[in-house]
Amino acid sequence: MDRRDNAFTGRAGAVYLAPNGLAPYVSFNTAFQPPLTTVTAVDANGNPYEPETAKQAEVGVRYAPANAGYTLSAAVFDLRKRNVRTPSTINPRFDVQTGEVRSRGLELQGSGDVGGGFSVIGAYTYLNAKVTRSNNPLEVGERPGATPEHVASLWGKYQRGPLQLALGARHISATPGELRVAAGPLPMNDSYTLFDAMAAYDIGAWRLSFNVSNLADKRYKTQCNTFRGGAQFCALGFGREVRVAAAYRF
Secondary structure (H helix, E strand, O other): OOOOOOOOOOEEEEEOOOOOOEEEEEEEEEEEEOOOOOOOOEOOOOOEOOOEEEEEEEEEEEEOOOOOOEEEEEEEEEEEEEEEEEEOOOOOOOEEEEEEEEEEEEEEEEEEEEEOOEEEEEEEEEEEEEEEEOOOOOOEOOOOOOOOOEEEEEEEEEEEOOEEEEEEEEEEOOEEOOOOOOOOOOOEEOOEEEEEEEEEEEEOOEEEEEEEEOOOOOOOEEEEEEOOOOOEEEEEOOOOEEEEEEEEOO
16 A cells, blocks of 8 residues: 655744844744554544644744853743544544644753863753543543653763763653553653763764763663553663764765
8 A cells, every 4th residue: 555645834933133142033833744653554434544733833032142152042832733543432443533732841952162172062841741632531631642741961072182072861751651541550651861972083084983872771661551451561761772983074
């Protein structure tokens, strides 16, 4: 079975750049997401599921004084996602696309040089997400599956000549499983904090790099879910990963 998804999306915004480096802005955009499943997934009538659609409004401000060496930004947003799949009330073995999810949140970010070859970048997101429409009454008003409330990251880098060394941390708060059922507790994905590291060295047009994700090889549960029959399962998150690379610029 072959399928093609297409849609018109748009983006509009306005920004004012003040002489002191302050730049408030507003934006609005639309988006669509093809079904995250195989092309053969169909509803009870044999029709392929349609893409999800979304609209987002955002208001923010960016502060980047000239020659200051740092940038700060903050934004609030409201995102509405429609065409979300939810179990059919007629044939629960299939889904219908009458669900809706609302996400509101705050994003903070800062980056800059702190002297002595050191630089840092940090970010934090607070996400208030709720299922606003679903055929599963246990979901309505609750946080969607696998959607964290808090996400934070911090990355520091030291550079001296051709040598670069970096260390970072990223945190994800606990998230609910994908499917709520009346019987039994809701499965939860673990909250976790992971550390990453990087070393790189430039030799002429060559760049040699060494990257480690999940430096401490932390074990945590993710992709927790409940089958419609009531059985629960989880998967382990990615363990330590080491990547060595050589790149040539030309």
